[in-house]
Amino acid sequence: MGSLSLAASDLERSGAVGSGPTLLCTPLMGTTIDQMLIEMQKAKTIGADIVEIRLDCLRNFNPRQDLQTLIKQSPLPTLVTYRPIWEGGQYEGDEAKRQEALKLAMEFGANYIDVELEVAHDFINSVYAKKPDTCKIIVSSHNFHNTPSTEAIGNLVARIQATGADIVKIATTALDITDCARVFQITVHSQVPTIGIVMGERGLISRLLSPKFGGYLTYGALEAGAISAPGQPTAKDLLDLYNFRLIRPDTKVYGIIGKPVGHSKSPLLFNAAFKSVGLNAVYLHFLVDDVEKFFNTYSSTDFAGCSCTIPHKEAALKCMNDIDPIAKKIGAINNIVRRPDGKLIAFNTDYIGAISAIEDGLRGLNGAIPSGSSPLAGKLFVVLGAGGAGKSLAYGAAQKGARVVVANRTFERAKELADKVGGKAMTLAEVEHFHPEEGMVLANTTSVGMKPKIDDTPLPKHALKHYCLAFDAIYTPKDTRLLREAKETGAVIVYGTEMLIRQGFEQYKNFTGLPAPEDLFRQLMEKHA
Template sequence: MGSCGTVRSSIMVCVPLMGSSVKEMMSQMGLAKSQGADMVEIRLDYIQKFQPLQDLQMLLRDKPLPVIIVYRPKWEGGQYEGDEQRRLEALKLAMELGADYIDVELKVVSDLMLNPNLNKHSIGKIIVSCHVGDHTPSKEDLSILVAKMHSTGADVIKLVTHASNITDLATIFHLLAHCEVPLIAYSTGDRGLISHLLCPKFGGFLVYGSMGNNSIPGLPTLNSLRQAYKLECLNANTKVFGLISNPVGHSKGPLLHNPAFRHVGYNGIYVPMLVDNLKEFFRIYSSPDIAGFSVGIPYKEAVTGFCDEVHPLAESIGAVNTIIRTPSTGKLVGYNTDCEAAITAMEDALGARRSINGASFTSPLAGKQFVLAGAGGAGRALAFGAKTRGARIIIFDIDYERARSLAHSVSGEAQPYEDIVKFRPEKGGILANATPLGMHPNTDRIPVAEDTLGVYRLVFDSVYNPRKTRLLKEAEAAGAVVVSGVEMFLRQAISQFNLFTDGEAPEEFMREIIWEKF
């Protein structure tokens, strides 16, 4: 699978456990160890009818992993509503019984620290934590807060904010990179995901990963941290590549690019970036550490306006799916790897014979009717690719003016989207779906009338999750050659990888991953 190189991160992966009984907690602890966790965080406030002495002895006596004990009160987002003194006594007891860490809230840490017996029998350490409501404070306010937490004598500081926008996370990264005490810092919510994934690059103390059915918005799974991302391979020099999209959760890019980086020994990480505002995003994330981007729905066209330069093919298409930050100048250069990926996948499926010596090549798409559903970024790439091969293009899009504009650019024809269900194609033509119809989880829809599918010679679907969409299943049953979006995805990713690394993609290795993971 390729190695991390010599400089590895010392980052620990911690799994929060929220079992309702001691028995359940112990079972989860064993599972966490078997799945590769370095540490567990036991939430005492989730245990029903918690008996401090009896339960803590059981939990800590034969613990298979280092343990952080948390007993979170309601006023800090937890479940505990009882007597405050009793709660603090339970934390002290956990320390005495061998907890590696106890987590104490900033508001009450002075009450705990005043206890003269706290550290007498213990080698455990204190994490002082603070959860900052429903927002991310400014860099200045967070620095003041960290200084206040540091002054308590904490061994480790833990700071949790909420990300309403991915741009909020830049403050967290700045904090992690400049803090002089061990720091756990991350943001909650769907937009907070990369605060966990990039934590080792900026020097964080540990990262959280969820396990089993206990999924938490914005928290990566333990499995993804160990398999796809392998955070132990990250260090300060790791180059970051992100997928700019909204939504972004469907993407399989991290499952492909990260193992491929490691396979060739390239120090990079590829992460999903849920972006709401392109202008703000590019203003905030201008660091040379962020070396490039993939671009997904719905930004492939709009993102061209944020590139300093656009490759001629991408410029003619009017859509960019790959951006590289030039190391010497920091300029953003936009490319389109979708176009050739989709068209060559179709040609190869039709048995195209390409010349090796540069002799003329006649595409099997030449002269064929090319029916395109969708005139967005992916649709534009398909239309321009089909035009270069001499196809006759008919475009349907929910935005008729957008379809008309694209048709004009490729000397094609636009028709109203509602007419696609009654459209009768020429026999032997090509159908290409460049809409999200059929994408997981709404997998039951197709863009055209089912009884027309047998008329086409080839049906292509840009959707790659699921691998074989309903459209492709119905088309195959009707006798058409079918090409999955997975093939386009793989080919465009190979070209992207070459641009990202300025090297050669491990094509066979990437194809193996596709077969295994999709």
């Protein structure tokens, strides 16, 4: 338990109490009773199991009258919370009145009451023998600074249990995604119903994987702007994007590691694909700062593989036990599979996805291509950027017989890559005036033009007229300024979404051993473009 590593032994359920399905609780953040009543109906429609009535959000609150209305009219079981400012809530008034309101909620039939650890002992003593059997007391502790050691969290759980709590709730703050592992270790071994949440974007997986690690409930907001704690997903995303109801203790976990990573559409594609064929697997966003620490921590075979994006495509190489020969030559990976023996094997599917999409674009331009040869053969192929994606494109194009030019902000990195593929190097600033011939192919792998800086472009419009085809690896937005302007100059354009979709087909095959549902991937990308 002291170890950070979440290995197979930690995933064997130890008969934890409350090991039924994890409940989905939606906080009600309305400032009026009428707003909360509307929110309750929305929560029921979305598919929540419980609503959390956040009394501290109400502007005007008449305890006896309002609690009766809210509890009696709720279409779902109710959890009543009256969070004081000293525990991250909005209530600043008299403590005795606050506790009195919670006791009234219990009297009116609330199913759960959330009380802070600091006052729990006295509160529970004061309602001793008066608490209805239908009401459970959640005793909660919030740490807005960090996630303590496993031992410290274990001691905290023991303190909460000692108050007489029916349900233990610990909420910590993630400074790193590996902090979630310590909370998973606690919930999976807990002998009492436990809610374990790690707040913040790096803690997102603690919320999504609650059903895997035996969490009693997790919270999902009604809408993105109405979260009751940092990093809280929406109930809709939990249910529809991450297939929350299908996650079980034996569910395999996949995901995309990156920084930033929240923009990635990969979970949308993979979770829909897993669901379509009934695979017991989930695919998540992993916001990772340190790849080595991530793989050392989540070392169980249940963490079965991941996609790898900026800035980890090269750094992750040193964590691998085995690297596919092509990926090794490129020097960048984007697909990692954990074998049944626990070893990690890495692939590069970026180059397959991008190069096949570019070839198809050129075929439409060039008409008949001799059988067995690539339309890239002999073409002057200009790659902007020498990072992971740049390496994939440069290597892939060289393999197909193209003459490669690598342009990068720092000339040294461009030269290093160009030398590997037998090409020419230059700085990004030089590309604008580089046009030794017409009909060149352009591939942008820099982040210039990516959301939110959608008005930026790596190359001015006048320089684009020398290219017959332009590809942009960026897919948020799909229609980058570079592609719009290239199209206006008459070039064929290839969207970054094509690379995403096609490399995704290969990753899916590597993860599952099954062919990818190509039509489903395409429909989803079209729908969510």
